[in-house]
Structure formats: structure tokens, C-alpha cells
Amino acid sequence: MSNLIGNVAEALAAGTARIIDLTHTLDPDFPVIILPPEFGQCARFRMEEVSAYDHRGPAWKWHNLTLNEHTGTHFDAPSHWVSGRDVPNGNVDEIAPSVFVGPVVVIDCAQGAAQDDDFELTPEVIEAWEATHGMIPADTWVLMRTDWSKRSGAEYLNMAEDGPHSPGPTPAAVELLLKRNIRGFGTETVGTDAGQGMHYVPPYPAHYLLHGAGKFGLQCLCNLDQLPPTGALLIAPPLKIKGGTGSPLRVLAMVMT
Numbered sequence: 001m002s003n004l005i006g007n008v009a010e011a012l013a014a015g016t017a018r019i020i021d022l023t024h025t026l027d028p029d030f031p032v033i034i035l036p037p038e039f040g041q042c043a044r045f046r047m048e049e050v051s052a053y054d055h056r057g058p059a060w061k062w063h064n065l066t067l068n069e070h071t072g073t074h075f076d077a078p079s080h081w082v083s084g085r086d087v088p089n090g091n092v093d094e095i096a097p098s099v100f101v102g103p104v105v106v107i108d109c110a111q112g113a114a115q116d117d118d119f120e121l122t123p124e125v126i127e128a129w130e131a132t133h134g135m136i137p138a139d140t141w142v143l144m145r146t147d148w149s150k151r152s153g154a155e156y157l158n159m160a161e162d163g164p165h166s167p168g169p170t171p172a173a174v175e176l177l178l179k180r181n182i183r184g185f186g187t188e189t190v191g192t193d194a195g196q197g198m199h200y201v202p203p204y205p206a207h208y209l210l211h212g213a214g215k216f217g218l219q220c221l222c223n224l225d226q227l228p229p230t231g232a233l234l235i236a237p238p239l240k241i242k243g244g245t246g247s248p249l250r251v252l253a254m255v256m257t
Helices: 002-014 110-115 123-133 171-179 205-212
Strands: 018-023 048-056 055-065 074-076 101-108 141-145 185-186 216-219 230-233 246-248 250-257
Touching: 002 018, 002 250, 123 171, 171 185, 171 205, 185 205, 205 216
Parallel strands: 101 141, 141 185, 185 216
Antiparallel strands: 018 250, 048 055, 074 216, 074 246, 101 230, 230 250
16 A cells, blocks of 8 residues: 555656646635525625734734635535435535545536537436446546536526526436446536526435435536546545535546646
């Protein structure tokens, strides 16, 4: 095992492995999910200066931060959704650390999403990917690449009179991923579900089915176009918030060059 870790360190030092940042920069303008007005809303990121080497603190600079657990690039724990509220160790502070480092596969849906804002990840799309790359291994992160992260502002949320429009998985696709016993599912959009995911049965299937099964979510990812379909290692530890249902985080991937 020590040789394996040493080999990884040597590969990084030699440049034969590299780290790719899959995280958006947190700033006040980064879009957050918008719910119907009768529900509570997700807070945007806010940063307030406390001192900056001045009379408020002559030798230090720091800030107070205000944000929701699910602002920016963030992690969803099972307890985030009603279906996962009774999952053992379902809060971010209770999850085993080993969960946060693991293999990842990327299903490229960018072409479909470019042609259809409501593009669906279906079992057929997954099975076509598996026909080329092999069956998705158990305990693997699955990321849905759509290149949606290249959008910004209003175009990112893509709101219309009937709500947001963005790609995501169908219930049948989520059920197939659960049969593969994946570790979690990630997207480039503001949520792991399609913008119109409320119309599926069950509504918001990525949240309802995955979290009910004790699986995890990542959203607002970027740079998925820099990852291979298989072979990368995902590093995604959330903040250890007592009773937390999720957390902003720095998502990294290690790939061989």
C-alpha cells in the first residue's frame, strides 16, 4: 500500500498525473436554485469583510460568510431529501471519510444537451455508454456531462413560465444506476434532477430515489469535458457540519496524462 501511495505522489510530481478542479468559484453572482415562492429559498453566497490589516485587525484579514448548504458546487447527503431522512449516518458529519475519495465514470451527454435543454439521461443512454466502456462498476461516482457549466447567469438556470429547463436523469435511469449500486451521481446543472423533474413519477427522482437508497449527490460541477469516460479518481469531501444535509466543497479529480 505504501508503494501505491508513493507511486501516486511520484506521478503527480512527474506530471504523469494531474489534478483537475471540478468546482465553480463561489461569488455573490453564482446562480442558486429557485423554488416556488411558497417555499423557503436557498441563500446566495455573501462575504463580509471583518478586517483587512486595519484598525479592525491590524495584522490580519478575514471575512464572515453567509450561504446555504446547497449553494455553488455542493454535496447532497441522504438527509437532504425526505426519502433519506431515516438513512443511518445520513448527515454529512456522519458519513465515512472513505466515501469522499473514489472512482468516477463520466457519461457524455453534451451533444444531446446542446440540442435539447430538457435532454434526458435514460437507460438507453447508459446502456449505450456501457456497450463501449463496460458495465458501470459498483461503488462508483457517475457524472453526467452536459457542458451546462459553460453557461452563466440567467442562461444557467434557464427559467421559463413553467419553471427551469435543464437536462437530467429519468426515474428509470436512476433505478438502473441503483441496480449498478453506484456511490453517487453528479451533474453540471444547479441540481441533480432535470429542471422539469417535478413532473416525473416520483418527482425529482435523482433526489428521491438516490437519497432514499443512501446515495450521494454532487451538482454545479464544471470541467467534466477534461475527464476521461473511465479511470479518474474523484475527491469530494464536504465540510463536516453537525447534522448537515449538504455542503459546498472543492471537488477535484485525479487523471493520468
